[in-house]
Amino acid sequence: MGASKKLNGFLSPYLKEKGYNKKGSCYYKIENHIAFCISLDFPSCVRAWCHILPLYMPTEFIHLDYGNTIEPKYVNRQSFLSKYDDVTDEQASRWVNELTQELEASVFPFFNLVGSPEALAKYCVLPKERKSRYLPYEGGEKLYRLQGYTALYLGKTFRAKGYIKAYKKAALENQHISPKLVQERSAEADEMLRLALLPKKERNEYFSTLCDTNRKAMFG
Numbered sequence: 001m002g003a004s005k006k007l008n009g010f011l012s013p014y015l016k017e018k019g020y021n022k023k024g025s026c027y028y029k030i031e032n033h034i035a036f037c038i039s040l041d042f043p044s045c046v047r048a049w050c051h052i053l054p055l056y057m058p059t060e061f062i063h064l065d066y067g068n069t070i071e072p073k074y075v076n077r078q079s080f081l082s083k084y085d086d087v088t089d090e091q092a093s094r095w096v097n098e099l100t101q102e103l104e105a106s107v108f109p110f111f112n113l114v115g116s117p118e119a120l121a122k123y124c125v126l127p128k129e130r131k132s133r134y135l136p137y138e139g140g141e142k143l144y145r146l147q148g149y150t151a152l153y154l155g156k157t158f159r160a161k162g163y164i165k166a167y168k169k170a171a172l173e174n175q176h177i178s179p180k181l182v183q184e185r186s187a188e189a190d191e192m193l194r195l196a197l198l199p200k201k202e203r204n205e206y207f208s209t210l211c212d213t214n215r216k217a218m219f220g
Helices: 001-015 076-082 089-113 117-124 140-153 157-172 177-198 200-219
Strands: 022-025 028-030 034-041 047-054 068-069
Touching: 001 022, 001 028, 001 034, 001 089, 001 157, 022 076, 022 200, 028 117, 028 200, 034 200, 047 117, 047 140, 117 140, 140 157, 140 177, 140 200, 177 200
Parallel strands: none
Antiparallel strands: 022 028, 028 034, 034 047, 047 068
């Protein structure tokens, strides 16, 4: 039996007991309009990834932007679990056991640390040495975008404007993406600034609709 089916067979009952559902290769739990995700990835050798997906941010797919690979305890085991080879029950059980130990030790505590938009906003401004390896960013487009939408969602419009301007500036100065992407991200920043100017009721309605739409599209 291939690695994917075998590993999921061992992992699914464990995560189900923890309150996680499964969509494709992603196990997820949604709380406070944030999806907490654990994904198995099979590029060639097996690896696992944890990430969060705030439903109040526009998205078209379950992306891995806000997360990282889960390691280090089982990382050396990956080379023995190829996507294309048969995997024994013993290999799968050992791999999943080591993975679940790491989930308990570091991933679930990280999820708890950023368990709400309010907690996530506080986490994002922590100094680097206090951040988890699963969301280590300091500055840059990804973090500014996350902070901007989180502040908008929380109604902190003055703070949001600062993050949005930083997001746009970082996008315009990014020489590693195409001009089309620069234009798209700049336009998104302008739209975020427009949201900041909306009356509170309209902005809340926008995010309520967006969260419902993303939940159905990503995990429905």
